[in-house]
Each structure stands twice: as structure tokens, then as C-alpha cells.
Amino acid sequence: MTDAPAWIISAAARDAAPGLADYSTRVVGDSVWARPGLSRRDKSLVTAVVLVCVNRPADFGAFAPVALDSGVTPRELSEIVTHLAFYCGWPYANAAATALAAAHRERGIDASEIVSLGAPKIEPDAEAEKARQEGLALAVAPVSQSLVDYTEDVLFSDLWLRPDLAPRDRCLVTVSALVTLGQPEQLGYHAPRALDHGVTEAELGDVLTHLAFYAGWPRAMSAAGVIKRVIEDRKS
Secondary structure, eight states: OOOOOGGGSOHHHHHHOHHHHHHIIIIIIIIITTOSSSOHHHHHHHHHHHHHHTTOHHHHHHHHHHHHHTTOOHHHHHHHHHHHHHHHOHHHHHHHHHHHHHHHHHHTOOGGGTSOOOOOOOOOOHHHHHHHHHHHHHHTTTTOHHHHHHIIIIIITTGGGOTTSOHHHHHHHHHHHHHHTTOGGGHHHHHHHHHHTTOOHHHHHHHHHHHHHHTOHHHHHHHHHHHHHHHHHHHO
């Protein structure tokens, strides 16, 4: 039996829904969190993403110690919240950051453990960036040039190049967010990016398995079809 996160179900919920309590212990705790496909760190990272994206700041704050104990650093957890502001919106990220601040205080984590590394930005792949820019120019520029400008100048030329989260983890965060938010069509771009940065095909499959329990079966199943096509296209 794995030491599944205690917040999975409250004592009151156990009394009100004993079936839920049974599945939480027997399936989520003893099986899902014990699966070998993803490291406990990666499962914690994916779970943290869900809690931010569905606006559960109290649960996110309660889960933060689990993520920290599983190998996610304070700086990485902070950067996950920063990254997700662009994907689920500022209000949700602000609520998560407020809850994270309380978790940091309880752990005695100070600013030196959270402040940005201050390292040079990560060097982007010039060929991939050129293709992405051409796609934006065709699909988005006719509707909103300002959206294109912010996408180029802030999202991909700044946020995605910050060194505070490894490119692999940033891709994993983004894929998990898109599935949680019910945006599988955008996985056509981000799933290949994740594979290019070291997330394996098997890990993508296990991310969907984990997300089925935390973001819901329909979202995981819809995403599976897109990722299947991505993998098939890379092999053709």
C-alpha cells in the first residue's frame, strides 16, 4: 500500500460517500499512485497542475508538501504556478500562489529557495520556432495580431525559455493543463514538443491514466485519440 496523499478524500466525505472512500483508497491510493510508469515526482507535478487548473487552491496548498516531499523543488512549484497563469488564467494562478505562500511558511521555505535562478534563457529550436510562427501568422493573425504579438513576445520568447523549470517538465505541465482544461486539439502541437524534450510515449500514456482520475475520464479519453495520432504521425 502506497502512502497516497491524505487530501484525496476528507473524513466527512468518507462518511457521506463510502463508495468514494473505497475507490480513493483501493484504486487511487493503492493502485494509481503505486503504478511504476511515472515517477512519484511526475505524478505530483501532474496532480498539482490539475489542482491549479480546476481552481482548488485549498487542495493545492494542502498538496504542496506532498509535491515537495516527492522531489518537486520550491522554485519548480512556484514556476509551475507562473506557467499556468498563461494557460488557465491569472485568477486561478493568483489563488494557487496565495495558497502556496501559506504552505511555504509552514515549511519554513524562504525567498532564496523560490527566487528565479537568474540564468540565461534557454536557447529555442530555430526550425521549430519558425514553423510555429508561420502557423500563428496563418491561423491567428487575421483575427488578432495583438494575440500573436503577446504569444510571440511573452509566451514563447520569454515564459517558455525561463530556466526555472526544465523544458521536459514545462512540456509535461502544459500537456497536463491542456487535458485538464478540455483542450485536446492543442495537444497536436504540444505532445510532439513534449516527446522532443524527453517525455516518452509510455510516460504520455501514463499521464493520461493519472489524469483520468484527477481531471476526469472524458478529458483523458479525448486526449488519447490526439496523442495516438501524434505518435503514429511521427512513425510514418
